[in-house]
Amino acid sequence: MRRRLTSDEAELWSTVARSITPMHNRHLQLPDPVEPTTPEPQPVKQPAQSRIPAFRLGEKAAPAPAAPPSDPLRMDARTHQKMTRGKLAPEARIDLHGMTLAEAHPELIRFILNAQSDGLRLVLVITGKGKGVADPVPRPIGALRHQVPHWLRLPPLALSVQQVAEAHLKHGGSGAFYVYLRRR
Structure with a gap:
């Protein structure tokens, strides 16, 4: 679905379209400026959900998931x-x-x-x-x-x-x- 131009954008486009001349194809017809329409309502953005689960003061924390070993055991x-x-x-x-x-x-x-x-x-x-080592180059x-x-x-x-x-x-x-x- 294509977005419609707002009235300000349509007015700006018509001003620009009247002021240009084609470089190569002189008999090219420029499109007519789009009539301004009523803007569509923008969806309301929901606040980002926190990655931290909700808690109450004094509540015990859930145990953290165990981290996978950095080098899995491949021997006895x-x-x-x-x-x-x-x-x-x-x-x-x-x-x-x-x-x-x-x-x-x-x-x-x-x-x-x-x-x-x-x-x-x-x-x-x-x-x-x-x-x-105290070097200016970090190593x-x-x-x-x-x-x-x-x-x-x-x-x-x-x-x-x-x-x-x-x-x-x-x-x-x-x-x-x-x-x-x-x-x-």
């Missing part, structure tokens, strides 16, 4: 529990401290693929926690710590890696990752 629950509690010892480790992202990525790929071909299941990737703190989990989910490592989890405190805590490899 008992083994995962032992791994996150630090009960499993990593079979190999790589320390990426002091490396740039460009140096660390190929080293990580080489390490993971060699570890899987050697039949290892649990390896430790030490990234460090990172430290803030993420701990660039390796943020980038390594992404690299492990991308090819060619995604086919080799079964599970990634933050290491136990005795193996480096938040500055290291357990990488559980698939069987060859």
Whole structure:
């Protein structure tokens, strides 16, 4: 359904239509201005509904829905529990401290693929926690710590890696990752 012009719009259109001349097709007939009509009533806008449910003072809040895990468990629950509690010892480790992202990525790929071909299941990737640098250019703190989990989910490592989890405190805590490899 086409919208009708208001009286102000129709008056403006007729003024513009009288003042123009066609550039190419001089014998082109311009449409007659539309007669003003009574404007159609605009629908009344309803106020936006709040995403917060209504409540009364003193009422207990409903429990929040559980958030889905960021990395779904793809390995045996008992083994995962032992791994996150630090009960499993990593079979190999790589320390990426002091490396740039460009140096660390190929080293990580080489390490993971060699570890899987050697039949290892649990390896430790030490990234460090990172430290803030007083630079005028903002950079993420701990660039390796943020980038390594992404690299492990991308090819060619995604086919080799079964599970990634933050290491136990005795193996480096938040500055290291357990990488559980698939069987060859």
